[in-house]
Amino acid sequence: MQEIIAIEAIQAATVRVFATMLEKELLCEAPRVEPQKRVAAEGVIAQISVVGSSSITCLVCCSAELACTIAAILLMQECAGVDEEVLDAMAEIANMILGNVKTDLDAHLGEVSLSIPTVTHGQDFMVHSHSKQWMLLPFQMDGLTLVIKVCFEPPYQPRRPRAERKAIASDPPAVGMPS
């Protein structure tokens, strides 16, 4: 699948989720590449992936202030600090975004499953990926920034059992093939 199709689908789904569930208009900014495996992080990060014949990991990242604002609008109640409801709200936002992407790209992604979202809240930590780079998709909401960090990874290939690997390694090369 072309990554550009996925990027556009993630942007569209994010704008749709915020417009429908929060009645908030998100402004999309230009995507940029973070050409390293590790990215610095702080605030609230909701991580969710689709895995299978394609694999996409998304980190929905924002400040504690924006996370509380999102939860307050979603729940129609005051959210003074990052608590369980704020983390749950961010998990659901991430779930809706990537769930919509999965549905929109059903034909492109093939057989994939949506992971259960995981939310981290903290300061000054690093997120490490097996991929060589992250794609950063920034959005603005009421002057606050939300960034979705996207990582495209090759499909998971389970390792063969040790005995099987040994047998393959000791097989004589096929006749007529270069050794």
Next chain:
Amino acid sequence: MALRVLVVDDSAVIRKVVIRALGQTGLTLEDVQQASDGSEALNIMKTNEFNLVLSDINMPNMDGIQMLAAMQEDPRLKLIPVIMITTEGSQSKVMDAAKLGAKGLVRKPFVPEQIKQKISECLDASLLN
């Protein structure tokens, strides 16, 4: 007639949002209960009467599809209309849910009007007046 509704979702936030949306539909609600997965929902349904279930699909322990299958095995529960409210809109899941008797599907994100519309489509007029 007032509605007795069971809302099933593993997210407490989404249960709150769905219950609030139900309140905004203008329908008369007699009782609204909550469950965090299919298994808990089945237990609640065994001891309570509902005329509508609104359920997520992807949940731990017992998901919405497994809950529908279990409801089909029970002569009383199989008569309760179920509307799926889910991010999981892939064709295969939608077809699985429909085969197991789901009366409708609302995709998240949603607005209250979509829930009201789907309820109107799948409940008897007598229950809505």
